[in-house]
Amino acid sequence: MGIKTIEKAQSHIKQTEDKWVKIRQILNYLGINNSEIMKPQEELLNKWINVYKFDIQLIKKACDICFQRLNRADFKYIDGILSSWNKNNLKTLADIEKKEANYKSSQANRNFNSSRSQEVNPLKFNNFEAREYDYDSLEKKLLGWDKDD
Numbered sequence: 001m002g003i004k005t006i007e008k009a010q011s012h013i014k015q016t017e018d019k020w021v022k023i024r025q026i027l028n029y030l031g032i033n034n035s036e037i038m039k040p041q042e043e044l045l046n047k048w049i050n051v052y053k054f055d056i057q058l059i060k061k062a063c064d065i066c067f068q069r070l071n072r073a074d075f076k077y078i079d080g081i082l083s084s085w086n087k088n089n090l091k092t093l094a095d096i097e098k099k100e101a102n103y104k105s106s107q108a109n110r111n112f113n114s115s116r117s118q119e120v121n122p123l124k125f126n127n128f129e130a131r132e133y134d135y136d137s138l139e140k141k142l143l144g145w146d147k148d149d
Contacts, residue, residue, distance in 0.1 A: 022056055023037075026063070
């Protein structure tokens, strides 16, 4: 690891301790109280904390979204959310809330526009003439009143 001085060793120990404190916070938030986690889970947590450099609150927000959508903790799903945020350079809760607000307003506009387009454009089945019936004569035939007895 290239650690040759006491200062570097102490710095490495502090970084490792800080990383594990954050990992424990996230695991406790997810309801995972095991003392050991699997290597893939540790790698994902390390990626979120050290590679993406996300704040704990941001990771908890992704966990909340996962719970809302799946009703369970799913590391890959959370990783997908956080990877998307990292790709879109969303680094704060304010960034996330702004993006969600923009998404909701665009969805509302899309739904409004699609409902308007359905009113303007007739369906494919409306391109024929409807049949016209004389319901009174049909009722008489059905009841047998049309026959002269």
